[in-house]
Amino acid sequence: MNTSPSERRVALVTGAAGELGRAICQRLWRDGLHVVAVDIDLPAARQLAGALPALPGQRALPLYADMGDAACIAAMVEEAGAAFGRIDVLVNNAAVNHRGSIFDFDAARWDHMMAVNLRGPALLCQRVAPYWKASGAGGRVINMVSRCWVAGGPPAYVACKAGLVGLTRSMARELAPLQVTVNAIAPGLLPSAFTLDGRDAASFELMAEGSIASTPLKRLTTPEDIAGTTAFLASPDAAFITAEVIHVCGGSQLAPFGR
Structure with missing residues (x-):
């Protein structure tokens, strides 16, 4: 399919430089979208963008953003909008996790997690909404949560992800008149x-073994699973799907979550 640069859709992916964000950017790039690779680690975002295969009329733009900083989010969206004139797909992938139980969590760290993991996606959607209004072409919001939202786990992280599920459903209603799915x-x-x-190799191995044992399909999730x-x-195949939570975890949402 021949698509002019101005007709190509633009995907903005936060947390782009991590393993999951990188796989998502690579897949959307292969699907023909311009990619705005956003990360708090700008050199890593630049490296990712530079490693995407050069294709005629397709552009990858690395940008810095601290998703816990409202002014930073606004500036990043303004820069992305100025570069492309549109933002069609928004992937809220950036997250932080300061682990702790209800007995020992730190209030400042709790607030930081809420700011990055929950408030950040809301503010980002708020800033991108004018582009959806202006284009009249609809859009997509894809929020990364976790199977822990149904099974429990570290309280602050679970609260953030459960909150993001609620935000997903609320935004699906609010953005539907713009033909934006969430x-x-x-x-x-x-x-x-x-x-x-925050984990050593041995403790992670035990956690991985437990996860595989409780997963009907008997393996861990891969970045490519999520990117797909x-x-x-x-x-366009998902144009009539909104307000859903898709568990991509081999059925492990059926099992209790381990710490």
């Missing part, structure tokens, strides 16, 4: 720097 993806345990942070589901939700 859905969430709930991955299972996915080996990455994010899930390994993201691509589907971003595609």
